[in-house]
Amino acid sequence: EVQLVESGGGLVQPGRSLRLSCAASGFTFDDYAMHWVRQAPGKGLEWVSGISWNSGSIGYADSVKGRFTISRDNAKNSLYLQMNSLRAEDTALYYCAKGMIAVAAPYDYWGQGTLVTVSS
Amino acid sequence: EIVMTQSPATLSVSPGERATLSCRASQSVSSNLAWYQQKPGQAPRLLIYGASTRATGIPARFSGSGSGTEFTLTISSLQSEDFAVYYCQQYNNWPSGTFGQGTKLEIK
Numbered sequence: 728e729v730q731l732v733e734s735g736g737g738l739v740q741p742g743r744s745l746r747l748s749c750a751a752s753g754f755t756f757d758d759y760a761m762h763w764v765r766q767a768p769g770k771g772l773e774w775v776s777g778i779s780w781n782s783g784s785i786g787y788a789d790s791v792k793g794r795f796t797i798s799r800d801n802a803k804n805s806l807y808l809q810m811n812s813l814r815a816e817d818t819a820l821y822y823c824a825k826g827m828i829a830v831a832a833p834y835d836y837w838g839q840g841t842l843v844t845v846s847s
Numbered sequence: 848e849i850v851m852t853q854s855p856a857t858l859s860v861s862p863g864e865r866a867t868l869s870c871r872a873s874q875s876v877s878s879n880l881a882w883y884q885q886k887p888g889q890a891p892r893l894l895i896y897g898a899s900t901r902a903t904g905i906p907a908r909f910s911g912s913g914s915g916t917e918f919t920l921t922i923s924s925l926q927s928e929d930f931a932v933y934y935c936q937q938y939n940n941w942p943s944g945t946f947g948q949g950t951k952l953e954i955k
Contacts (some may be wrong), residue, residue, distance in 0.1 A: 762944060764891075771949040772883075772891065772934050777942030786942035789848065822890060831941035833881035835902065837890035 729753040729836045736841030739813055747841055749780045749806040750821030757781070757801035760826035762834060763808050765819035765843075776808065776822070781829050791817075811819045848942050849873055853933075855946035859955040860929040862925050868950045870935035879939035882911055882920045885949075886931045895920065920946075922952075930954050 737748040749761070763775040776787045776797040785797055796809040806823055820842050824834035850873040860866045870880070878898040883891040893902040896910035898918060908923040922929055934948040 733854075760942065762942070764944075764946075771932075772885075772936075774944040774946060777944060779942065784942055788943070823941075828894065831937060831938055832880065833893055833896045834891075834944070835893050835936050839890055842883040 729825065730844075731825060731836055731838035733821060733823045733841035735840045736821065736843045738844045738846065739826045739846055740847050741814060742847045743813055744809070744811045745813060745843060747808040747810065747821055747823075747843070749838060751806065751823075751825070752819075754825070756799075756804040759828065760830055760832065761799060761825045762823055762826065763797060763806075764822045764834070764837075766815075766822070767819040768817075770819075773819070777826070778806070784830065812844070815845050817843060818845045819843060849937050849943070849945050851935055851937055851945050851947035853950045855950060856948070856952045857953060859953050860871055860925055861955045862927060864955075866922040866925055866929075866952055868920040868922075868933055868952070869915075870913075870920070870947050872916045872937055873891060875915045876937040876939035878914050879937060879941075880911075880913070880918050881936045881938065882909075883934045884929075884931050885933065885934065893935065925952075927954075928936055 732750045762777040794812045820840040822840045823838040825836040826832045880898045882895040885891040899911045
């Protein structure tokens with residue numbers, strides 16, 4: 728059974744940093760692209776960042792470019808999102824999502840999310 | 848950046864009737880278009896990919912069509928469990944995966 732479990736969310740002050748993790752199990756992690764998607768309270772889905780199976784291709788939404796860094800450790804079956812210079816508008820539920828294949832594909836499994844609240 | 852626009856924002860339909868949801872891309876995404884369903888308090892669920900292929904376990908009453916910039920999700924006979932928010936997503940401009948703003952399907 729595929730499982731994605733996010734962790735690392737919490738309350739953080741504006742300008743500070745936070746690192747999210749996603750622990751994957753139930754599939755061959757290094758065969759698939761992975762993504763972070765967020766959802767602000769009461770709002771729609773926003774793609775944040777994606778990474779190919781071998782970290783050779785990485786992308787970011789304009790809203791987080793230069794502040795967030797995605798990475799993965801295939802030996803640990805884990806995905807990460809380093810979030811720096813956090814802003815109030817980064818407040819959201821952050822989902823980890825698995826791509827259907829190694830690169831260009833939609834997301835067939837999602838975690839339950841970890842909540843990030845940016846507030847003083 | 849590719850912008851995805853969904854219409855309508857809210858759709859009111861009676862159980863047993865057909866629902867038609869639209870999604871438009873600001874530039875061609877070929878057939879690299881997916882639809883997701885999200886219920887309150889739950890993560891999104893993949894319904895359709897490749898514009899028209901149902902994901903594993905998705906009932907046949909869900910169908911997708913379109914290519915290029917215009918796409919449609921049709922639910923042929925609405926069941927109570929289908930009332931939710933639906934999102935389209937392009938993945939043609941990978942790794943970017945832009946979502947539409949969503950269509951809320953509510954009971955009439």
